[in-house]
Amino acid sequence: MLTRRGRAIAGIAGLAVLLAGVFGARALNAIVAPAVVALVAGYLQIRFVPAVDVDRTPPENAHVGESRTATLAFHSRNGDPLSRPFLGDVTERVGDGLWPVESENATVRDRPSGDAEITFETAVGAEPLQYEVEYRQRGQHTLGPVTVVATDAFGLHARETELRGTETTIVFPRVRRLGAVGRRSLGRLQEYSRSDQRGEFEELREYVPGDPLRDIHWKTTAKRDELIVTEFAADTDVASVTVAAGANAEGADAMAEATASVVLPLVADGVPIELSLPRGELRVGPEFGGQAAMLRTLAVVDSGPVPDPDADVVIKGRGDDATVDVRGRRHQFSEMVEARTAGTAPTPEVEA
Numbered sequence: 001m002l003t004r005r006g007r008a009i010a011g012i013a014g015l016a017v018l019l020a021g022v023f024g025a026r027a028l029n030a031i032v033a034p035a036v037v038a039l040v041a042g043y044l045q046i047r048f049v050p051a052v053d054v055d056r057t058p059p060e061n062a063h064v065g066e067s068r069t070a071t072l073a074f075h076s077r078n079g080d081p082l083s084r085p086f087l088g089d090v091t092e093r094v095g096d097g098l099w100p101v102e103s104e105n106a107t108v109r110d111r112p113s114g115d116a117e118i119t120f121e122t123a124v125g126a127e128p129l130q131y132e133v134e135y136r137q138r139g140q141h142t143l144g145p146v147t148v149v150a151t152d153a154f155g156l157h158a159r160e161t162e163l164r165g166t167e168t169t170i171v172f173p174r175v176r177r178l179g180a181v182g183r184r185s186l187g188r189l190q191e192y193s194r195s196d197q198r199g200e201f202e203e204l205r206e207y208v209p210g211d212p213l214r215d216i217h218w219k220t221t222a223k224r225d226e227l228i229v230t231e232f233a234a235d236t237d238v239a240s241v242t243v244a245a246g247a248n249a250e251g252a253d254a255m256a257e258a259t260a261s262v263v264l265p266l267v268a269d270g271v272p273i274e275l276s277l278p279r280g281e282l283r284v285g286p287e288f289g290g291q292a293a294m295l296r297t298l299a300v301v302d303s304g305p306v307p308d309p310d311a312d313v314v315i316k317g318r319g320d321d322a323t324v325d326v327r328g329r330r331h332q333f334s335e336m337v338e339a340r341t342a343g344t345a346p347t348p349e350v351e352a
Helices: 004-023 025-047 180-195 218-224 252-268 291-300
Strands: 052-057 067-076 086-094 098-100 106-110 116-124 129-135 139-151 158-163 167-172 201-206 228-232 241-247 273-277 280-284 313-318 321-326 329-332
Touching: 052 139, 052 158, 067 086, 067 139, 086 098, 086 129, 098 106, 098 116, 116 129, 139 291, 167 291, 180 252, 180 321, 180 329, 218 228, 241 252, 252 273, 252 291, 252 313, 252 321, 273 291, 280 291
Parallel strands: 241 273, 241 313
Antiparallel strands: 052 067, 067 129, 086 116, 086 139, 098 129, 106 116, 139 158, 139 167, 201 228, 273 280, 313 321, 321 329
């Protein structure tokens, strides 16, 4: 199809033909001939643009507030590299909840549907295209499809092709770093989970990931220059802590954020967790893992009533905050964590 510029050139050439009838053939030679040559040459360029396909490498799963890189690599339909890269505009649709970052060779705009799109002016097939994606809202979000608009060197003709493949990226809830109130509150649970189960001293052994820091035998550690922990006879018989979470219609995000921020520090200190959510139950702990499954579940969990009101920890999301009831002591989640500007905690690596 003709672009706006192509239609303008064609219109000028047509006008020149009319003027030639009045002023002679010199007008025809001076204007019409170059215009016709450009239009024909542009058409032939577009006519022989190869059919392409795209391999999309979506950004990794990550948390709200983080950003990752997406890659688009174009090739021929049979999978071979393009022998002749061509000029064109590449537009990638990015689902609501994600936001593409504008760069020197790419522009971003909103769509009426609430998602966004990023457009590159590039030589398609010359090299992969990369762009940064900001994670703004938890959930499972879609990237694609891609639209490729091939143009000739003069910008007179264009051919649009939509490549329909899509990929998804999971955005986990933000994990907040606990402040003094939160650490004191969860500290009681850490003691509770082991206090009635610890037997007599049994042996000293090397530290392994998941051992609680309070079991480190510092005197022996200093002598051996490696972490040594105290093993108790009944240390393997650890009581689980039950956590139940629910939310009203507007509080699912706050519930997910509070749950992740409460459960992960307990697991890191060696406390097994039995977690119940509005639509399912999970076991999370140092012996049976589950952190990855929990974060994926919290990324998409919806509102609903608290399934176990008698749990050791009861979390209720309301609006943009949550209440956290720890064995009868209630706190606002916003009071348990550090300031938002510096409160994002390190989280375990999670498989895609």
